[in-house]
Amino acid sequence: MSEPIGAAASIGAVVRRTTRALAYLASSLVVGAAGFAWTLVAALAVGLVSITHLGGPAFLGATWVTRRFADAERRRAGWVLGAPIGSPYLPADRGTIRERVTAVATQPATWRDFVWLLGLFPVGLAAGIAAIVVTVVDLGAITAPLWAWAVPNPHAPFPVKPLMTTVPGRFGLTVIGTALLPVAAWLLRRGGHLLASGAHGLLAPGRHRDLVEETARLAETRRRVVDAQAAELRRIERDLHDGAQARIVAAGMTLALASRKLRPGTADRPGTDNRPGTANAAADVELARRQLDEALAELRRLVRGIHPPILTDRGLHAAVAALAGDSPLTVTVLGDEADRYPAAVESAAYFVVAEGIANAGKHADATSCTVSLSRSGDTVNVTVTDDGRGGADATGSGLDGLRRRIEALDGTLTLTSPPGGPTILHAEFPCAS
Template identity: 70%
Template structure:
């Protein structure tokens, strides 16, 4: 009944909302029209638009009573520095005029819906409660069949039964009227194509900037690992070989130095292999994502189960991003969550490729942490989404979803 109550409240409040919207629209149009030929025209338009947007925002929130959440704001931020440019920017947004259109049509729609909803609710409620009030308003001249229903005790209880029988129909009518009105509100107040394109462009620009930052950080990491790891070992091996050559020229024993240089070169080679695996594991190219995840699971200290199609292949960029998502998730589960087991589920639907990692650790992971933020950048670079659910006490669920077109 909570949904029905919200629907009735939305319909009933539509009457005063429609009156306020119509009065304000007429008054604002008149004032802005009169001041348009003066220097006050621009400020008057901006002020009227500000109030109109506040009223439209209230309408979006009011529609949320039926839709369970408010309608998304469609406005594009205005950054102009002069009144004339701000007027042009606000007037150029379709949402500005759609707000005005809704405030105008809200009056007839709200009036019709409010009256119809109130009548339906009042008639059905009155019938259900007839024994409590019908005796106080006797009407001996009421036409049949209302006279026996209103003036006799059995008739009043009969009205109660009729009201209860019609209650599902009344509920359906109220919800249908409310949904129809909110559908009209969403058609005018929800973000249109212009706002969607602007928001998508802003999102892509932000994602691109994050990807560039992530790539720069990755290059710095590779350079640091080369400098501090393989390069240092190769330089040390070169120095050791130079020392061995000097000993050979003087007739000394160079065998231990050559052996040391060999070990240093082996360590440098192992370091380079680890670095290559950190950039793009060769197993991804050779055997695919499932095999790479199985190799990760075998190296993990946790008991890891990998589920999914063993033979399936995915776009190279998706396989790489998914691999590192799982690698970071397993490392976090072992290092921070005190987990013992973990399940990696790899699935593909018609719309997306989904990688889910679930561990039995203590939870409490910070979604904004540096490691998870880096993974989020990898996923968002492919127009994917990364979600982390980690309540205190666990379990932690890491879910990466990539569009199939990626």
């Protein structure tokens, strides 16, 4: 049963593609004529009023209508291509009339629309007529027994006369038309695809829009990186001020107090706690030592938060393994221990893993986590998967900071966390070395 069903589905798909191609080619007769007429009228009207103050508004109005025509053409081409062609236009709806005219006129898509509407008339005329002729001739041959008897032509040349004027000849036309039906359908599909490909070549987003969007993306990425860097500097400054600096200041004050207690003439003076001055000084020195140890530990934590030294010394795999060893979760690390990446990539990847493991333990109630580090061609892949309850928020501040760090390297960060889990945090970094 599966083979007949599959064959029927395949035949149905061919029939649909052929029908869409025929509709596209036939409608090009009307659309091509309408587009050609509009283009001539618009060009003449804009040209006549261009020397007046109405030139700018007339040009904007003409291009607005032309873009609606072009959008319809993109949708029509989608009948054959399988999906509508994307819009190639850049925003130009702000500023003065002169600024908007300049913005519209400098877009190559504006002029490609005019070229297509002008060229569609002769091309669509030829393609539409050819499609209609092929269809009518083939269907006429297949249905010859139904109508050929009504148009007798005793003076027709051979072999038209026996085919048209005899019953066997008419059924012979049916056989010939049926045999040529796949050829006619292929010609229709091929012609429709060629015309739609021409529409795609002129009406699809071009290199200009790609460059403008890439420039905008890079500008946005640069802004986000600058903001992230400023926030990181503020965090470091705050941590130093509230943590290590405060501990070092306290240690300095404690040592100063011990120094006063050890001055000549005060060594045996009782302290406030009725102990000799030397004993008080020793207690102060011990307190200062503990404060300095705490300050040193605070500085080490701060350094690890900026760039763990193990990354530089032993690489990403070893740093992640150390991170896994400190985690309360059961963390499995997969990947080549000897593989090294650029320093910026290793640093960003490390913090992706750190954030993923931390979130799994704090928010997902996970018990185990798997970290996969791999290289695929020129791309480094980092994946953190946990067995938690899922439902992670992709817009959280921690993930947003990671996304900024990754975007600065032209990488991508994706989060998959359906309710019930698992949560998969995946990052990709371009890496040519």
